[in-house]
Amino acid sequence: MTDVTEHTAARPRAEFLHRFSLRDAGTLIGLVVILAVFGALVPGFFAERNLINILQQSSINACLALGMTLVIISGGIDLSVGPTAALSAVISASMLVAGVPFPLAIAAGFAIGLVCGLLNGVLVAYVGLQPFIVTLGTLSTYRALALIYTGGNPVLGLPAGFRAIFNGSLFGLPLAVIIVAVVALIAWIILKKTPFGEYLLAVGGNEEAAYIAGVPIARTKIAAYMISGLLAALAAQILIGRLGAAEPILGNLWELDAIAAAAIGGASLMGGKGSVVGTILGAVILGTMRNGLTLMNVQSFYQLLATGLIILAAMLIDRVTRGRG
Amino acid sequence: MSVPRLQFEGISKVFPAVRALSDVSFSVGAGEIHGLLGENGAGKSTLLRILSGVYRPTAGSVLIDGRPVTLNNPVAARAAGVAMIHQELQQVPHLSVAQNMFLGHPLTRGGIFVARREQERRAAEALAALDPTIDPAVPLGSLKVAQRQIVEIARALLDRARIVAMDEPTSSLTPSEFERLAEVIAGLARDDVAVVYVSHKLDEVFGICQRATIMRDGVVVGSVDLAQVSEKAVVSMMVGRELAQEQHRSHASSEVRLSVRGLASATKVRDVSFDLHRGEVLGIAGLVGSGRTELLRLLAGADRASSGRVEIDGKAIKLSSPRDAIAAGIGLVPEERKREGIVPLRSISSNMALASMGVFAPRGVIDHARLKRVAAEKMKRVNLRPFLLDRPIRLFSGGNQQKAIIGRWLAAGTRILLFDEPTRGIDVGAKAEIYHLIEELAAEGHSVIVVSSELPEVIRLADRVLVVRDGTVAAELDRADLSEQAIAAHAIPQSETQGRQGAGHRVGA
Numbered sequence: 001m002t003d004v005t006e007h008t009a010a011r012p013r014a015e016f017l018h019r020f021s022l023r024d025a026g027t028l029i030g031l032v033v034i035l036a037v038f039g040a041l042v043p044g045f046f047a048e049r050n051l052i053n054i055l056q057q058s059s060i061n062a063c064l065a066l067g068m069t070l071v072i073i074s075g076g077i078d079l080s081v082g083p084t085a086a087l088s089a090v091i092s093a094s095m096l097v098a099g100v101p102f103p104l105a106i107a108a109g110f111a112i113g114l115v116c117g118l119l120n121g122v123l124v125a126y127v128g129l130q131p132f133i134v135t136l137g138t139l140s141t142y143r144a145l146a147l148i149y150t151g152g153n154p155v156l157g158l159p160a161g162f163r164a165i166f167n168g169s170l171f172g173l174p175l176a177v178i179i180v181a182v183v184a185l186i187a188w189i190i191l192k193k194t195p196f197g198e199y200l201l202a203v204g205g206n207e208e209a210a211y212i213a214g215v216p217i218a219r220t221k222i223a224a225y226m227i228s229g230l231l232a233a234l235a236a237q238i239l240i241g242r243l244g245a246a247e248p249i250l251g252n253l254w255e256l257d258a259i260a261a262a263a264i265g266g267a268s269l270m271g272g273k274g275s276v277v278g279t280i281l282g283a284v285i286l287g288t289m290r291n292g293l294t295l296m297n298v299q300s301f302y303q304l305l306a307t308g309l310i311i312l313a314a315m316l317i318d319r320v321t322r323g324r325g
Numbered sequence: 326m327s328v329p330r331l332q333f334e335g336i337s338k339v340f341p342a343v344r345a346l347s348d349v350s351f352s353v354g355a356g357e358i359h360g361l362l363g364e365n366g367a368g369k370s371t372l373l374r375i376l377s378g379v380y381r382p383t384a385g386s387v388l389i390d391g392r393p394v395t396l397n398n399p400v401a402a403r404a405a406g407v408a409m410i411h412q413e414l415q416q417v418p419h420l421s422v423a424q425n426m427f428l429g430h431p432l433t434r435g436g437i438f439v440a441r442r443e444q445e446r447r448a449a450e451a452l453a454a455l456d457p458t459i460d461p462a463v464p465l466g467s468l469k470v471a472q473r474q475i476v477e478i479a480r481a482l483l484d485r486a487r488i489v490a491m492d493e494p495t496s497s498l499t500p501s502e503f504e505r506l507a508e509v510i511a512g513l514a515r516d517d518v519a520v521v522y523v524s525h526k527l528d529e530v531f532g533i534c535q536r537a538t539i540m541r542d543g544v545v546v547g548s549v550d551l552a553q554v555s556e557k558a559v560v561s562m563m564v565g566r567e568l569a570q571e572q573h574r575s576h577a578s579s580e581v582r583l584s585v586r587g588l589a590s591a592t593k594v595r596d597v598s599f600d601l602h603r604g605e606v607l608g609i610a611g612l613v614g615s616g617r618t619e620l621l622r623l624l625a626g627a628d629r630a631s632s633g634r635v636e637i638d639g640k641a642i643k644l645s646s647p648r649d650a651i652a653a654g655i656g657l658v659p660e661e662r663k664r665e666g667i668v669p670l671r672s673i674s675s676n677m678a679l680a681s682m683g684v685f686a687p688r689g690v691i692d693h694a695r696l697k698r699v700a701a702e703k704m705k706r707v708n709l710r711p712f713l714l715d716r717p718i719r720l721f722s723g724g725n726q727q728k729a730i731i732g733r734w735l736a737a738g739t740r741i742l743l744f745d746e747p748t749r750g751i752d753v754g755a756k757a758e759i760y761h762l763i764e765e766l767a768a769e770g771h772s773v774i775v776v777s778s779e780l781p782e783v784i785r786l787a788d789r790v791l792v793v794r795d796g797t798v799a800a801e802l803d804r805a806d807l808s809e810q811a812i813a814a815h816a817i818p819q820s821e822t823q824g825r826q827g828a829g830h831r832v833g834a
Contacts, residue, residue, distance in 0.1 A: 193690045198675060198679065198691070209666050212627055212665050214650075214651040216648065
């Protein structure tokens with residue numbers, strides 16, 4: 001019990017293992033098992049092209065799930081991510097179609113995401129409403145705004161230059177994957193290395209204690225919702241770049257996949273617990289399931305079933321390995 | 326002698342990697358109030374959980390009236406006549422008193438509808454003997470902790486319990502509330518109930534129990550007849566060594582650090598004024614509900630004052646949030662550690678650093694090396710055990726959690742420490758350490774306020790005591806005038822003291 005400081009400083013490897021928590025290791029094992037099963041069942045599953053495909057297919061959900069993870073850690077939930085993305089998408093898209101310069105249109109889309117998040121955060125943190133109900137309300141509200149704005153019609157004909165931004169690739173990886181990887185790295189740094197990360201964990205872990213310890217509760221929560229909104233907007237840009245069009249009904253049920261990825265990754269809906277690495281692995285697990293089952297020509301009904309079972313299995317394993325409380 | 330009402334025979338309980346109890350045997354007769362003593366981690370709670378059917382023993386058996394019983398779950402334990410009064414009351418605040426008393430087995434009409442009036446009538450009957458002022462129809466959450474405890478006991482009476490186990494029932498009661506509880510417990514004993522009474526407060530155990538069993542590290546050290554042993558002997562059985570009796574030493578200077586004038590809140594606190602000096606330990610005594618905790622919360626910025634002025638070193642400060650208070654050098658060590666103190670899943674280091682993140686992240690990114698260094702230094706200072714800074718704080722004992730919270734304020738450079746019930750739910754050994762720590766902090770020039778219901782604690786620590794009554798300072802007692810009688814005389818409202826204490830009439834509003 002004397003030389004703790006020397007210990008930790010002298011063992012970067014142990015430090016690294018410590019950071020890579022046991023729970024994340026469990027999620028990784030889950031992913032490896034799923035990959036192995038599909039690798040054995042599906043010829044060509046491990047082809048580089050298919051693996052990249054999986055990452056690309058997972059990237060939008062991963063993007064949303066990262067924001068969701070931060071919100072869940074703070075003790076909240078954000079059900080409005082899909083409609084936030086839709087609103088951001090149709091506004092950016094209509095600006096693009098009207099010939100507004102790309103950076104400005106993209107920035108406007110991001111601003112929409114931030115404002116949507118701000119409204120959620122203020123209603124939760126200052127008005128004191130329950131996050132589930134607040135974001136359930138804004139889920140409908142934001143969706144309605146997107147529909148009203150577009151009259152229910154898709155915004156078509158996005159300029160090729162804009163599409164090229166998000167459809168490009170770098171070092172053989174799709175740009176969307178790289179963008180999300182960078183976002184994940186930033187989220188990891190936020191959670192592990194900044195006071196804001198500590199505040200998120202403290203606010204979700206015990207709000208009253210955090211308050212007494214001087215944590216800025218309202219600011220922390222609002223920031224979490226704003227990040228979630230921003231990432232929903234980013235996901236929207238990636239998607240409309242890929243599709244070349246923005247539909248007001250885009251992002252339907254996205255919130256559920258995002259919550260699933262975070263939960264598989266070890267986030268506790270009670271707050272105070274969650275992992276960026278776990279969430280990314282969770283999103284890739286869901287993406288792999290979909291990809292593998294599609295390649296196996298499994299009917300979509302059964303794909304849904306498999307996804308549901310994976311989520312339940314992950315939670316059960318969590319429960320069993322953790323014991324009570 | 327007849328068959329004991331309750332008998333533990335060779336009870337062992339092994340958890341993965343931990344042996345919590347080994348070969349525990351003792352018995353409690355009908356009508357006996359039996360103390361169960363030991364430090365945190367001695368195995369008392371585990372034993373009670375076995376008795377109340379939460380855990381199953383790995384070996385051994387529980388006998389009631391000489392017959393072995395199987396207590397597989399709480400319902401079975403209840404059916405066997407065991408009632409448990411928990412330390413942290415397990416009640417539903419939104420439900421009424423009567424609903425809580427019939428929780429899990431409501432009275433029904435025709436097996437479908439809850440017979441509300443009948444429940445309330447029966448609840449009132451059970452409460453009448455204990456505290457007739459409790460209305461069974463009001464929400465339980467509107468009652469004081471002491472009354473909620475009474476409700477739990479009334480529930481045990483309703484269940485016709487033959488064995489009542491109480492885990493730290495008095496940890497938040499005032500002396501007069503304790504007296505009432507003691508009468509209630511004596512009443513249970515007269516009705517031939519066997520009472521197992523767990524408490525850290527030796528004077529209480531000596532006051533109301535006939536015999537006591539002392540546990541340490543999962544084994545029974547001995548069962549003693551309390552009329553024939555000294556408190557000191559019992560303490561050394563509990564901790565396995567002699568505890569030195571400390572003498573009070575004052576470090577107060579004449580320099581005023583904190584000056585409070587006319588402080589009031591919308592609810593409990595009205596017109597409080599006092600000075601706190603550098604190096605001083607100021608005790609605040611008073612009944613639960615007198616406004617002590619509320620006063621501390623105002624000073625800590627946790628609640629807003631409606632009027633009044635607070636100065637530190639002669640400069641007026643704003644206290645509209647805990648952040649303001651912390652910036653001014655004030656930190657609160659709250660009464661309810663689990664609810665207001667710790668972030669259970671986070672490590673000792675993180676819990677410590679929470680109030681001073683700005684210091685550890687001067688450029689926005691946390692300097693973990695520095696955090697580790699400071700955590701090691703502060704936790705060594707408060708003698709954290711085990712010394713595992715990355716371990717989640719929830720896995721530590723109450724005493725060590727408290728040390729980490731104190732370390733939090735040391736790391737934040739706090740100069741005025743506010744302690745609300747600093748040793749509530751903390752065992753004897755750790756208690757002495759906390760006392761020692763408070764004295765050392767004062768000696769280093771910190772100013773300390775200690776709010777406590779335990780008068781010996783106030784007297785042990787304080788250089789000066791403010792007695793609070795009805796939200797205002799009823800009396801100020803210097804060290805020389807300190808005694809439990811003097812404090813009680815000022816703390817108890819006049820209506821209760823009439824004809825008993827003359828002193829109470831002269832002071833206060």
